[in-house]
Amino acid sequence: MREILREVGMIARALDSISNIEFKEIDLTKGQYLYLVRIYENPGIIQEKLAEMIKVDRTTAARAIQKLEMQGFIEKRDDEINKKIKRLYTTDKGAQAYPILKREGDHSNAVALAGLSEAEAETLHQLLQRVRKNVEVDWEYVKKGNKREY
Structure with missing residues (x-):
């Protein structure tokens, strides 16, 4: 990965x-x-x-x-x-x-974003938003005093 x-x-x-x-x-x-x-x-x-x-x-x-x-x-x-x-x-x-x-x-x-097309920049933005939303779930969980299992 x-x-x-x-x-x-x-x-x-x-x-x-x-x-x-x-x-x-x-x-x-x-x-x-x-x-x-x-x-x-x-x-x-x-x-x-x-x-x-x-x-x-x-x-x-x-x-x-x-x-x-x-x-x-x-x-x-x-x-x-x-x-x-x-x-x-x-x-x-x-x-x-x-x-x-x-x-x-x-x-x-x-x-x-230099060298990226408008479409590539938009795709990157959308993908990073998805990643952020995934991470926010753990952030909220840990913020409330919980511990993640690895």
């Missing part, structure tokens, strides 16, 4: 490393850009849904969100109905960073 997940992992780590280096100039480090992009694209998202979207545990998300808030990229606002719920929004600083993050994402996507 081919080591497909190793390839996916290498791609993800390389792109993450590039982003962490390039985004230092706007004071974003260690994957914070992922959170900022998702908050910008989903204004009012709650922390739990954001963690689920990025596929990290709640503690990891909480630390990243807290740091983004302290740096002035995002803010928490009370939900209009349930005051216990805190909704996440980008600040003006976060909104100004978004076009830079989007441009980098678009560039990385173009570089990664």
Whole structure:
């Protein structure tokens, strides 16, 4: 069997490393850009849904969100109905960073897909979505404290 997940992992780590280096100039480090992009694209998202979207545990998300808030990229606002719920929004600083993050994402996507036809890129996208959905089943299972059998 081919080591497909190793390839996916290498791609993800390389792109993450590039982003962490390039985004230092706007004071974003260690994957914070992922959170900022998702908050910008989903204004009012709650922390739990954001963690689920990025596929990290709640503690990891909480630390990243807290740091983004302290740096002035995002803010928490009370939900209009349930005051216990805190909704996440980008600040003006976060909104100004978004076009830079989007441009980098678009560039990385173009570089990664160079040489692939439109049909090949679409097939790759569909296949990777299927793989992600397969993995999400185990992620949810383990996240709830269960152990997979190998």
